[in-house]
Amino acid sequence: MSTPTVAVVTFPGSNDDRDALRAVGQMGGEGIAVWHRDTDLGGADAVLLPGGFAYGDYLRTGAIAAFAPIMDAVRAHAAAGRPVLGVCNGFQILCEAGLLPGALIRNRTLTFVHRRVHVRVETASTPFTAAAEPGDVLEVPIKHGEGQYVADAAALERLEADGQVVFRYCTALGEVTPDANPNGAMRNIAGVRNDAGNVVGLMPHPEHAVDPDVGPVGGQTLFESLLSSLVGAAT
Amino acid sequence: MTQPPYRDLGLTDDEFQKVESTLGREPNDAELAMYAAMWSEHCSYKSSKVHLRTLPIDGPQVLVGPGEDAGVVDIGDGLACVFKLESHSHPSAIEPFQGAATGVGGIIRDVLSMGARPVALLDPLRFGPLEEAHNRWLLGGVVAGIGQYGNSIGVPTVGGEVKFAVAHTQNPTVNVMCVGLAPADRLVRARAEGVGNLLVLIGAHTGRDGIGGVSVLASRTLDETSEEQRPSVQIGDPFYEKLLIEACMELIDAGLLVGLQDLGGAGLTCAVSESAARAGTGADLDLGAVPLREPGMAAFEILTSESQERMLAVVRPEELDEVRAVCEKWGLVSAVVGRVTDTGNIRAVLGDTIVAEVPARSLADDGPEYRRPLEAPPRLEELNADDPAYANPPSDLRGAVLRVLGSPNVASKRWVTEQYDSIVQGNTIAGPGASAAVLRLEGTMRAVALSTDGNGRYGHLDPYLGAAHAVAEAARNVACAGARPLAITNCLNFGNPERPEVMWQFAEAVRGMGDACRALGTPVTGGNVSFYNETGDSAIWPTAVVGMLGVIDDYRLSPRPAFGPGQVVYLLGETFAEVGGSEYAEVMLGKVSGMPPGLDFEREAALHRLLVDAASRNVLAAAQDCADGGVAVALAELALGGETGFAVALPGDLPAHLALFSESASRAVVSVVPENVEAFEALGNEHGVPVARLGETGGPRMVIEDVELTVAEARHVYESAIPDLLLSRAEAG
Numbered sequence: 001m002s003t004p005t006v007a008v009v010t011f012p013g014s015n016d017d018r019d020a021l022r023a024v025g026q027m028g029g030e031g032i033a034v035w036h037r038d039t040d041l042g043g044a045d046a047v048l049l050p051g052g053f054a055y056g057d058y059l060r061t062g063a064i065a066a067f068a069p070i071m072d073a074v075r076a077h078a079a080a081g082r083p084v085l086g087v088c089n090g091f092q093i094l095c096e097a098g099l100l101p102g103a104l105i106r107n108r109t110l111t112f113v114h115r116r117v118h119v120r121v122e123t124a125s126t127p128f129t130a131a132a133e134p135g136d137v138l139e140v141p142i143k144h145g146e147g148q149y150v151a152d153a154a155a156l157e158r159l160e161a162d163g164q165v166v167f168r169y170c171t172a173l174g175e176v177t178p179d180a181n182p183n184g185a186m187r188n189i190a191g192v193r194n195d196a197g198n199v200v201g202l203m204p205h206p207e208h209a210v211d212p213d214v215g216p217v218g219g220q221t222l223f224e225s226l227l228s229s230l231v232g233a234a235t
Numbered sequence: 236m237t238q239p240p241y242r243d244l245g246l247t248d249d250e251f252q253k254v255e256s257t258l259g260r261e262p263n264d265a266e267l268a269m270y271a272a273m274w275s276e277h278c279s280y281k282s283s284k285v286h287l288r289t290l291p292i293d294g295p296q297v298l299v300g301p302g303e304d305a306g307v308v309d310i311g312d313g314l315a316c317v318f319k320l321e322s323h324s325h326p327s328a329i330e331p332f333q334g335a336a337t338g339v340g341g342i343i344r345d346v347l348s349m350g351a352r353p354v355a356l357l358d359p360l361r362f363g364p365l366e367e368a369h370n371r372w373l374l375g376g377v378v379a380g381i382g383q384y385g386n387s388i389g390v391p392t393v394g395g396e397v398k399f400a401v402a403h404t405q406n407p408t409v410n411v412m413c414v415g416l417a418p419a420d421r422l423v424r425a426r427a428e429g430v431g432n433l434l435v436l437i438g439a440h441t442g443r444d445g446i447g448g449v450s451v452l453a454s455r456t457l458d459e460t461s462e463e464q465r466p467s468v469q470i471g472d473p474f475y476e477k478l479l480i481e482a483c484m485e486l487i488d489a490g491l492l493v494g495l496q497d498l499g500g501a502g503l504t505c506a507v508s509e510s511a512a513r514a515g516t517g518a519d520l521d522l523g524a525v526p527l528r529e530p531g532m533a534a535f536e537i538l539t540s541e542s543q544e545r546m547l548a549v550v551r552p553e554e555l556d557e558v559r560a561v562c563e564k565w566g567l568v569s570a571v572v573g574r575v576t577d578t579g580n581i582r583a584v585l586g587d588t589i590v591a592e593v594p595a596r597s598l599a600d601d602g603p604e605y606r607r608p609l610e611a612p613p614r615l616e617e618l619n620a621d622d623p624a625y626a627n628p629p630s631d632l633r634g635a636v637l638r639v640l641g642s643p644n645v646a647s648k649r650w651v652t653e654q655y656d657s658i659v660q661g662n663t664i665a666g667p668g669a670s671a672a673v674l675r676l677e678g679t680m681r682a683v684a685l686s687t688d689g690n691g692r693y694g695h696l697d698p699y700l701g702a703a704h705a706v707a708e709a710a711r712n713v714a715c716a717g718a719r720p721l722a723i724t725n726c727l728n729f730g731n732p733e734r735p736e737v738m739w740q741f742a743e744a745v746r747g748m749g750d751a752c753r754a755l756g757t758p759v760t761g762g763n764v765s766f767y768n769e770t771g772d773s774a775i776w777p778t779a780v781v782g783m784l785g786v787i788d789d790y791r792l793s794p795r796p797a798f799g800p801g802q803v804v805y806l807l808g809e810t811f812a813e814v815g816g817s818e819y820a821e822v823m824l825g826k827v828s829g830m831p832p833g834l835d836f837e838r839e840a841a842l843h844r845l846l847v848d849a850a851s852r853n854v855l856a857a858a859q860d861c862a863d864g865g866v867a868v869a870l871a872e873l874a875l876g877g878e879t880g881f882a883v884a885l886p887g888d889l890p891a892h893l894a895l896f897s898e899s900a901s902r903a904v905v906s907v908v909p910e911n912v913e914a915f916e917a918l919g920n921e922h923g924v925p926v927a928r929l930g931e932t933g934g935p936r937m938v939i940e941d942v943e944l945t946v947a948e949a950r951h952v953y954e955s956a957i958p959d960l961l962l963s964r965a966e967a968g
């Protein structure tokens with residue numbers, strides 16, 4: 001059985017691309033570096049859009065990157081029901097590309113915020129949370145200036161009704177409280193999925209939460225889920 | 236009567252005559268602008284050179300010492316660490332966000348130009364008290380500017396300091412340090428070597444921004460007209476810098492660069508003249524080939540513009556196409572703007588006209604040099620004689636501990652550091668909040684430890700000791716992380732060098748830094764001098780800031796700045812009645828007086844050897860140096876770091892407040908698990924360091940003899956001090 005592969009897209013201005021490739025490797029997958037001008041994903045099983053400030057995030061976060069040449073391949077990958085993960089800037093790009101509902105605006109404090117947070121897993125029905133149980137609490141870092149998740153009332157109701165909220169900011173004990181919300185996100189939403197469940201975006205950085213020497217380990221759950229679901233799909 | 240134009244540009248009559256005699260004729264406007272920029276205090280170090288020459292710069296670990304863009308130290312296994320500290324205080328005083336942001340951009344390009352990937356930033360900052368709205372504006376702007384730039388380019392901000400003093404109200408001190416890594420055999424030098432090689436300008440277009448930045452802004456004192464100089468502050472574009480980093484790394488990896496030099500202060504003039512002077516060559520420049528932001532720029536503007544995010548590459552003609560392809564891949568503009576010659580001259584043409592022709596060396600190396608008069612400030616002896624140790628002890632010792640812990644100098648800087656990405660690149664073992672940042676060397680168990688330190692109060696009372704303490708404390712911080720201190724970079728922040736008191740402070744500081752570096756075996760690899768930090772006749776405290784580099788062979792053995800339960804607590808070193816210039820005296824007595832603590836280099840070095848040895852044998856659980864606020868603060872920080880209380884008694888027969896708050900040097904608080912007690916005490920003996928067992932850790936209470944508080948109480952005071960100052964005042968308008 002071959003090692004599952006994860007394409008990590010580098011846009012000009014991506015910062016956590018190397019970190020994501022390293023995390024995939026540490027968790028037992030094989031990372032494939034893909035350039036924003038490429039038009040295919042190198043045959044990868046899954047694709048990860050990393051954090052950073054693609055194209056400087058000028059105009060609006062993720063707005064220019066959503067039109068990058070590689071995004072056609074990402075759309076096709078998503079349409080085929082295969083796993084797509086957007087982390088931080090990657091989440092912003094997926095929202096701008098219309099692959100995920102809602103949008104991310106400036107933090108309520110109007111300042112960049114970097115800290116370790118806890119998120120509660122709300123659904124196991126994604127390739128990135130399949131190994132978790134709803135209610136599991138993961139510790140992961142956030143670092144963003146524009147991570148306040150917003151959506152209109154109808155979209156929010158649909159997200160909740162269809163179980164599309166994947167992660168919510170919470171306390172270490174799993175309580176979803178205003179104090180545990182680092183950026184003012186509606187309903188403490190830290191991550192969402194598409195209808196089909198194969199496309200997930202989140203503001204926290206799982207790739208910075210796999211190695212206990214440099215951080216918490218809440219991100220391991222996402223990579224373990226992904227890699228085992230890929231192995232499972234292949235057999 | 237109007238004065239001659241050279242004076243507006245900052246040149247003196249004598250300096251102008253020297254230009255004339257060098258050229259054998261009167262310089263034209265463009266040449267005048269070039270000399271004014273290169274012979275400015277900022278670029279030429281004309282007041283400081285005679286003193287800086289006395290610093291120790293040699294050591295087997297030093298690969299590149301002062302005089303290049305950044306110092307380079309051999310950290311073993313074929314790896315080189317490149318690091319430099321620099322000031323961006325003047326622009327930040329006028330426009331804090333862009334001033335600080337472009338400071339970050341500039342220091343990163345210094346490291347990049349040695350061929351190293353930037354891996355960390357540290358920012359030592361000084362502001363006036365937060366009670367004043369202007370200081371809150373400066374702090375908010377500087378922190379947001381550093382954050383925006385550093386975060387956007389994917390270089391973690393892992394440390395630094397934030398301190399407050401009235402002397403910084405008009406003149407904030409904004410220092411920025413960048414650290415980079417490169418294989419030692421693949422360093423690039425800023426040299427224009429090889430006659431016929433091409434000079435390729437890579438990066439942003441050149442505009443009219445920042446003209447006169449080094450001469451008008453950075454080499455003069457600030458006054459009421461300084462606001463009008465806001466257009467001299469450059470505007471940063473971190474996205475372009477990010478592309479520049481990635482493109483340069485790709486060019487270096489492919490071996491396509493003969494030389495690389497950043498464009499910072501004095502722009503193209505500085506980059507070309509310095510790289511040609513270092514190589515003993517000259518250069519022909521075609522200013523018409525420089526990509527401009529707007530048409531109609533005059534030659535002097537193109538030559539001295541400080542537009543950001545530009546690098547000058549020296550390229551072999553046959554490799555030009557490959558170089559341009561890499562730039563194109565990263566969406567960067569590149570242009571051949573000149574070639575290396577053997578004339579020794581910088582000759583610039585614009586259209587058909589030769590607009591400047593001057594010897595490269597005369598710009599870069601032959602600037603003026605001054606041995607300015609020195610004189611100790613009046614009333615310093617009086618100030619030194621007023622020893623706060625003789626003041627009445629506080630009536631409420633517990634209250635005093637809480638007040639010192641909640642002093643903005645000591646209190647948590649979380650409000651600041653949460654605005655920085657300190658984890659990108661994935662190697663941050665210890666980040667902001669630790670005494671020293673620890674960065675893993677990818678793929679190994681080894682790590683570098685980094686600390687920046689400087690003490691304005693000590694410098695004010697005794698500049699020699701102030702600078703010596705900065706070196707000692709920085710080395711101690713690195714040793715507390717278990718790392719061997721290797722070398723320093725520095726930024727010397729002072730007032731107007733034309734005033735004899737300021738120049739005396741500077742000379743004393745350099746002497747203190749030199750003595751400390753010699754004694755501790757940490758040579759000076761480079762740095763920066765920032766003069767004219769004053770408004771009217773009120774100068775900042777003389778502040779020598781030191782950036783220390785150390786290495787540890789196994790980062791897993793690095794002690795954490797955090798107590799765990801069931802550990803034995805020790806105080807290393809000796810405590811004397813030394814509260815001159817201390818945090819305690821300023822907070823509780825409103826006094827910055829007396830003499831700073833004494834400093835015995837032998838004791839200091841012995842402490843470092845003990846810490847490094849004990850860490851390498853895995854017998855240290857936690858370690859924290861004793862500095863601002865003394866043992867009281869060191870104990871509290873270890874308790875807060877590990878959410879673990881303690882019960883201790885302090886050794887000796889000093890009055891309790893002196894035992895708690897004395898800032899005697901060469902001390903650290905450590906904790907050890909019970910199994911290692913014997914081994915640790917034996918090591919203390921072996922290294923000749925007094926080791927006093929204070930007590931044990933555990934529980935929610937912090938007990939120092941009769942003083943008792945809870946960790947939660949301490950945390951509240953420690954964490955809320957700065958946010959309260961910022962928020963309540965902001966609401967009050």
